Amino acid sequence: MAEPVLEVRDLCVCLKTGAKIVEHVSFAVTPGQTVCLVGESGSGKSMIANAVMDLMPSSQLAVTGGAIRFHGEDLRPLGDKAMRDLRGKRVSMIFQDPMSALNPARRIRTQFDEVFSAHGIEPEGGREARMLELLELTHLPNPPRILDAFPFELSGGQRQRVMISMAMALNPDLLIADEPTTALDVTTQAQILRLIAELQRTFSTAVLFITHDFGVVAEIADDVVVLRHGRIVEHSPLETILRAPREDYTKTLIEAVPQWNPRAEGLEAPALIEATSLQKVFKGSFAALDDVSVALRAGETLGIVGESGSGKSTFAKCLIGLEEPDGGKIVVQGTEITTLPPVQRRQKRHMMQMVFQDPTAALNPRHTIGRTLADVLRANGCARGDLRARALGLLDDVKLDGKFVDRFPHELSGGQRQRVCIARALAANPEVLIADEALSALDVSVQKQMLALFAELKEQRNLAILFITHDLRVAAEICDQVVVMRHGGVVARGTPEAVLTGSRHAYVEELLAAIPGQDWFPAGTGPAAPVAAKSAI
Incomplete structure (x- = not known):
C-alpha cells in the first residue's frame, strides 16, 4: 500500500459559537486514488476541503481537533506563507462555480x-x-x-x-474537486469526469472528489466516504457501497438518483400554448431557434431536453416574453399573441409563470420572503390586509414552515429558496409553470422532493408544466411528452418511451450514454444494459 498523499485523522471543525460542523472525520487518499466525499448540503463535505486548503474564515470557523497530514507532514501548524506556497503548487482545488x-x-x-x-x-x-x-x-x-x-x-x-x-x-500531488459538475449538462459532465480520470492517470494525482450524486460516484470513485451532519455514516470501497450499503442514509442517497421509468402514454387535451416555426437569431447569424414547433396541453408535463446551447431556455423566454422571436408565431389559448400590442401580449402571457435555475439570483437579497410574495400578490389584486395570510398559505403549498416568511433568502438552503421561487410563481395563479433547469443545482435527495412537489402542485392546481432539463432520467420520470433539442432545432419528440427507448435518434443515444452511473442501475431500470460496478472511463 502506497503512503497517503493526504491523511485526515479525527478532524473536528467548529463555529466560534461552539457549534460542531465536522466531527471526528478520518480518511486517506493515496497516489492515483479517487476518494469521494458524498452527502447532502450541510453534511460538511466542502468544510473538510476548505480545512485541508486552510481557506476557512478564521473569524467564524476553526479546526478544533485532529490532524491534516500531507505526505506525512501536519498542515495545521504551518503558517500562512507555507500554506500559500503549498496551495496551487502541490495541492490544487477546482471550485463548484467557475464564474x-x-x-x-x-x-x-x-x-x-x-x-x-x-x-x-x-x-x-x-x-x-x-x-x-x-x-x-x-x-x-x-x-x-x-x-x-x-x-x-x-x-x-x-x-x-x-x-x-x-x-x-504545476502538476499537484493532490487535486480537490468540489462539486465540479453539479450544474453542467450530462454530456459536459461526462467529459469533465473523463478528463479528471485521464489527468489522474497521466500524473498519478490523488483526487478528493466532493459530490452529492451517487451516479457521479459510480463513475469516478475508488473509495467512498458518506457524510451526514458532519459525521461519517459509512466508509467503504465503491463496489461495497453500491452493492451492499449498510446504513439507511446511504441507501436513501442511492435511491434518490432518478430511476429509469419512461412513460408510455401522453395526455389527450386541448393545447394551451402552441409555438409554430419559431426563429430567434442572435448577433446577426447565430440561430438560437431554428423552425421550432411545440405544443403544450392542459394538465401536461412537457419536457424540453438538450445540452447547453441547444435553445431550451431561449424557447422558454420567447414563450414568456423575455425574448421576442424573429419569426414564427405563438398561440395562447387560441389567440396568436405575436401580432398583439405589447399590453395585450402581457395580459395573455400572465397565465404563464417561470421558475428560474438559480434561486439565489432570482430572489432579492434585501427582501424578506414575505415581502417577495406580497409584492406579487399585491400586483394581482390581493388586499393589503390579506397579504400575510396569503403568503403563509403559499409557503404551506410548497411545504415550507410559516416561520420562513420573515427570513431573508441567505437564511435558507438552496432547496428552500427554490420552493420560495415556486411559491412566488404560484402567487400569480398561473395555468402554466415554466421550470428552467429548476433542479439542476440541487442535491439529488432535495431534487427528489422537488419532483414530488411539482407532481402534487400539478394535480392540485391542474397546472401544465414546461419542464426544461438536461437530465433524461428526470424527463423519463415526470414528463408526459418529451422534445429533444439540439443546435436550436427539434431532433426528436413524443412520449418518453417512444423517444428514449427502442429505435432512438443518434443524438438521444449520445445523451443517454453520458448519464453518470448507469452501469450500476438495477437491472431493467437504466437506459443501457448493466455491466461492471465502475465505468472504465
Whole structure:
C-alpha cells in the first residue's frame, strides 16, 4: 500500500459559537486514488476541503481537533506563507462555480499567468507553451482564443475546463474537486469526469472528489466516504457501497438518483400554448431557434431536453416574453399573441409563470420572503390586509414552515429558496409553470422532493408544466411528452418511451450514454444494459 498523499485523522471543525460542523472525520487518499466525499448540503463535505486548503474564515470557523497530514507532514501548524506556497503548487482545488472563482474583468491568459507568478515558476518551454498545452489536455477548442477570452465569453463547461487546466498547471500531488459538475449538462459532465480520470492517470494525482450524486460516484470513485451532519455514516470501497450499503442514509442517497421509468402514454387535451416555426437569431447569424414547433396541453408535463446551447431556455423566454422571436408565431389559448400590442401580449402571457435555475439570483437579497410574495400578490389584486395570510398559505403549498416568511433568502438552503421561487410563481395563479433547469443545482435527495412537489402542485392546481432539463432520467420520470433539442432545432419528440427507448435518434443515444452511473442501475431500470460496478472511463 502506497503512503497517503493526504491523511485526515479525527478532524473536528467548529463555529466560534461552539457549534460542531465536522466531527471526528478520518480518511486517506493515496497516489492515483479517487476518494469521494458524498452527502447532502450541510453534511460538511466542502468544510473538510476548505480545512485541508486552510481557506476557512478564521473569524467564524476553526479546526478544533485532529490532524491534516500531507505526505506525512501536519498542515495545521504551518503558517500562512507555507500554506500559500503549498496551495496551487502541490495541492490544487477546482471550485463548484467557475464564474465566481474566475475574475470576470481579466482575460484567461492573465489569470493563468498568476499561477506561475505566485510560485515563481517558469515552465520549460515558456509560460505560453505550457498554457496552450494544458488547454489542449483539457480538450478545449482553439486554445489561443480561450487564452484571450474573458470568463463570460465561455460556456459553463469551458470555464470549468479552464479551472481544471489552472489547477493542473504545476502538476499537484493532490487535486480537490468540489462539486465540479453539479450544474453542467450530462454530456459536459461526462467529459469533465473523463478528463479528471485521464489527468489522474497521466500524473498519478490523488483526487478528493466532493459530490452529492451517487451516479457521479459510480463513475469516478475508488473509495467512498458518506457524510451526514458532519459525521461519517459509512466508509467503504465503491463496489461495497453500491452493492451492499449498510446504513439507511446511504441507501436513501442511492435511491434518490432518478430511476429509469419512461412513460408510455401522453395526455389527450386541448393545447394551451402552441409555438409554430419559431426563429430567434442572435448577433446577426447565430440561430438560437431554428423552425421550432411545440405544443403544450392542459394538465401536461412537457419536457424540453438538450445540452447547453441547444435553445431550451431561449424557447422558454420567447414563450414568456423575455425574448421576442424573429419569426414564427405563438398561440395562447387560441389567440396568436405575436401580432398583439405589447399590453395585450402581457395580459395573455400572465397565465404563464417561470421558475428560474438559480434561486439565489432570482430572489432579492434585501427582501424578506414575505415581502417577495406580497409584492406579487399585491400586483394581482390581493388586499393589503390579506397579504400575510396569503403568503403563509403559499409557503404551506410548497411545504415550507410559516416561520420562513420573515427570513431573508441567505437564511435558507438552496432547496428552500427554490420552493420560495415556486411559491412566488404560484402567487400569480398561473395555468402554466415554466421550470428552467429548476433542479439542476440541487442535491439529488432535495431534487427528489422537488419532483414530488411539482407532481402534487400539478394535480392540485391542474397546472401544465414546461419542464426544461438536461437530465433524461428526470424527463423519463415526470414528463408526459418529451422534445429533444439540439443546435436550436427539434431532433426528436413524443412520449418518453417512444423517444428514449427502442429505435432512438443518434443524438438521444449520445445523451443517454453520458448519464453518470448507469452501469450500476438495477437491472431493467437504466437506459443501457448493466455491466461492471465502475465505468472504465
